Amino acid sequence: MEAEASPAQPGALGRREGRASLRTTMSANPGLVAAGIVLAIAVALIATQGLQPVAQTGLNGLISGSYFALGAVGLTLVYGTLKLVNFAHGDLLTFGAYTAFVANITLGLPILLAVLAAIVVTAALGVFTERVMWRPMRAKGAGLLQLLLMTLGLAFVIRYAIQFVAGTAPRTLDVDVTSSVGFLGLRIGQTQLVVMLAGFAVLIGVGVMLRSTSLGRQMRALSDNFDLAEVSGIDTDRVVMATWIFAAGLAGLAGVLYTSSIGTMTPNLGFFLLLTLFAAVILGGIGNAYGALAGGVLLGLAQEWSTLLVDARWKLAVGFLVLILVLIVRPQGLFGRKERL
Amino acid sequence: MTWAPFLALSFEAFGSLDFWIGAMTLAGIYAIFTLGLQLNVGFTGVINFGQAGFMAIGAYTMGILVADVGLSLWLALPIATLVTMAAGLLIGLPSLRLRADYFAIVTIAFSEIIRYVAQNARGLTGGNQGLLGFDSQWIDVSNAVQDGLAPVGLEDQFLAPLLIVTWLTLLVLATALRYLQGTPWGRVLRAVREDEDAVRALGKNAFAYKLQSIAIAAALGAVAGYFLALNLAFLNPNSFEPLYTFIGYAILILGGLASFFGVIVGSVVVYTLLEATRFLELPLSASQVAALRFVVVGLVLILLVAFRPQGIFGKRQEMVLGD
Numbered sequence: 001m002e003a004e005a006s007p008a009q010p011g012a013l014g015r016r017e018g019r020a021s022l023r024t025t026m027s028a029n030p031g032l033v034a035a036g037i038v039l040a041i042a043v044a045l046i047a048t049q050g051l052q053p054v055a056q057t058g059l060n061g062l063i064s065g066s067y068f069a070l071g072a073v074g075l076t077l078v079y080g081t082l083k084l085v086n087f088a089h090g091d092l093l094t095f096g097a098y099t100a101f102v103a104n105i106t107l108g109l110p111i112l113l114a115v116l117a118a119i120v121v122t123a124a125l126g127v128f129t130e131r132v133m134w135r136p137m138r139a140k141g142a143g144l145l146q147l148l149l150m151t152l153g154l155a156f157v158i159r160y161a162i163q164f165v166a167g168t169a170p171r172t173l174d175v176d177v178t179s180s181v182g183f184l185g186l187r188i189g190q191t192q193l194v195v196m197l198a199g200f201a202v203l204i205g206v207g208v209m210l211r212s213t214s215l216g217r218q219m220r221a222l223s224d225n226f227d228l229a230e231v232s233g234i235d236t237d238r239v240v241m242a243t244w245i246f247a248a249g250l251a252g253l254a255g256v257l258y259t260s261s262i263g264t265m266t267p268n269l270g271f272f273l274l275l276t277l278f279a280a281v282i283l284g285g286i287g288n289a290y291g292a293l294a295g296g297v298l299l300g301l302a303q304e305w306s307t308l309l310v311d312a313r314w315k316l317a318v319g320f321l322v323l324i325l326v327l328i329v330r331p332q333g334l335f336g337r338k339e340r341l
Numbered sequence: 342m343t344w345a346p347f348l349a350l351s352f353e354a355f356g357s358l359d360f361w362i363g364a365m366t367l368a369g370i371y372a373i374f375t376l377g378l379q380l381n382v383g384f385t386g387v388i389n390f391g392q393a394g395f396m397a398i399g400a401y402t403m404g405i406l407v408a409d410v411g412l413s414l415w416l417a418l419p420i421a422t423l424v425t426m427a428a429g430l431l432i433g434l435p436s437l438r439l440r441a442d443y444f445a446i447v448t449i450a451f452s453e454i455i456r457y458v459a460q461n462a463r464g465l466t467g468g469n470q471g472l473l474g475f476d477s478q479w480i481d482v483s484n485a486v487q488d489g490l491a492p493v494g495l496e497d498q499f500l501a502p503l504l505i506v507t508w509l510t511l512l513v514l515a516t517a518l519r520y521l522q523g524t525p526w527g528r529v530l531r532a533v534r535e536d537e538d539a540v541r542a543l544g545k546n547a548f549a550y551k552l553q554s555i556a557i558a559a560a561l562g563a564v565a566g567y568f569l570a571l572n573l574a575f576l577n578p579n580s581f582e583p584l585y586t587f588i589g590y591a592i593l594i595l596g597g598l599a600s601f602f603g604v605i606v607g608s609v610v611v612y613t614l615l616e617a618t619r620f621l622e623l624p625l626s627a628s629q630v631a632a633l634r635f636v637v638v639g640l641v642l643i644l645l646v647a648f649r650p651q652g653i654f655g656k657r658q659e660m661v662l663g664d
Contacts (some may be wrong), residue, residue: 085442087449137647145388148445149594149646152587156639164632271583275450282446313461320454323447327435331443 030334031294038298041305049308056186057304063192063261065300066199070254071273072280072292073206074247080223080287081243084134084147088155089251090274091162094267096122096252097259098162104173111175118252126248127241129154135240155271163267170264173256177263195261202253203293210289219243223287272316276303279319283326285333294334362500364616365609366572369507372608374565375589376514376601377558383599384522385554386534388445391432392562392589394452397581399425399563400570401459401466407475409465414478422563429559433552452583459578472576479571500572507568514561515601522601530554584635588615591638594645597652607652 045054075089096118104114133150142150180189188196210216218239221229230236258273259265280299284291299319306318326333374392381389402421406412412420436447459466466472486502521527532540533547540547570576588611596607618634625633645652 085445133643133647142647144441145382146646146650148388148390148442149587149590150643152590153639153642153646156584156587156635156642160632160635160639164629164636168628275453278446278450282443286443316457317454320450323450324435327439327443327447331435331439 034334038301045305045308052185053308057308058301059186059188061301061304063196064303065297066196066203067254067257068276068280068300069203069293069296070199070250071277072296073289074250075277076281076284076287076292077219077223077243077289078247081226081240082134085151087151088158090270090277091155091158092122092126092248092251092270093255093258093273094162094270095125095158096255097265097269098166099252100173100256101171101265111173115253115256118256119249122252123245123249126244130241130244159267159271166267168266170266172264173259175260192261195257199257207290207293215242220289275316276319279323282323282333285335288335291333291335358498360616362498362504364612366500366504366507367616368608368612369511370565370568370572371589371592371612372605373511373514373561375592375604375608376518377561378589378593379601379604380518381554381558382593384534385530385551387551387554388441389448389555389558390445390586391448391452392558393581393583393586394455395425395429395559395562396566397455397459398428400566400576403567404472404475404570404576405465408472418567422560425559425563426556429556430552433555437551438548449583452586456578456581469578476571476574503571510564511605515605518601587642588638591642594652603652
């Protein structure tokens, strides 16, 4: 499933073979190539902009990268498992953020319980849509266009139902958005630090879970080849349900982390993030869970580093640029396989 | 709170000429917009989620050329159409070779970026304040037409000339597309929709046909954008939210896939209903009513697609949905 094997040694070969085998090495180790590119960009930026600003924006990039990755991994797993391009995924993030708001502000619960509520309730919404919409439609043999349009309709319903209830005014959670901590000449908001640490802790947990647990392996197997997984005796129904719980729960968490880090939430936050999430998913190779994790972090870095070169309001456009570049240079993404295109 | 006002729907609006002229102008504009989607989705099998972006490119290019550059409106229109078609080709080139769902993602991302640029490149587009002052030449024409309408008693209707021109354009375009559908070119398009590999095996360049389909759809989006711009008399990024692309899809599904005249009927139905909801007297704030409208649009889209994917006028055998 992963493309980590066969590290060819171009240095040991003659110059002409070296060139050809460099290409094979590059396509066999996309992760290394990506890391190399990121490193090269970082070095170039440090050389032109100085170390401190690059480190500071890099740190900011890791903060946003953490919730991008959490949002993207669910999107890609649902895609891989069910071949469903879920345009409502962004609105699951919004739903999570507003659930936390209800728990934290309306009901006055502590923030940790609010985060838990966001994860649980959003996961429940994911399961609900699976039962009511996606499973019946799969049973009917719905086509791609039908499913796409239904996810869009669902996105409308979620977003505008939230807007109907909560209005468009920005809302805030009861988190400390003013105090910050400094180290090594860098500054990070206290809440942002918590967001980043929590985000990466969950990311690592997700990675380990996908890699080593039986459920995680089954999820990846389904994502790789549904029919093959089914004939191998995997209880696909159970794994599909687990995938939804997982994807929607992480989306809910990502929504809260985003809101805590930015400071405010509005009903269109998820749709706003969706473009970045898709860029992360395609960058990582659509359907590939590790790819989405890496893609999310890379996009966070790309967006924040871009602010060194152009005005910060163009941050979002960077996601689009990455999307187009990936499609031109390596449409299967970093970790995807060509035959899936 | 009693439930009485909740149900009080005033039907007066349906008797007023203002309402119908306003609603039918919008219906005409979004029918032209959706003709492009019909060509892509219904006839080529390409899922274009970026039609609002093409509309924005057309409208803004026209507006900038007239208001900032000082070109004549009549010169700006063809230039803006060509620019929009070029944008369609540009977006199609890297993404049309890939699977259909990639194209959907790329086009929606593209349309968001266009809106984003319109919002942030303030020097060029006026940002959220909007772009004004591109319609004086149209107003001259409009006034002349309006005077000419005196014999039928429409001389007080400021928007009547736009309504007439929009619908004339719509009928011409729908007829032209209907004609194209029967030409060899149109038949290849439909073959691409049915089985791309078979088309390639016959020596046709399926990719080129898909690109042409996108370019024409982009041009149709641009034309709809011009009429929208003239209707509003100013351009604002919010008029080009992806929302409008999906209202286009609601029109498309309602009218039925692979039917250009179904698009017109679908658009009339959708915009009559959408505009009529403005007159619902609900005990809700304006923003809540707006939100409710779009919840309903979403629900209608879900239910239609789930239970009647061929729409009202669609023919089952023309369906591409069942893959």
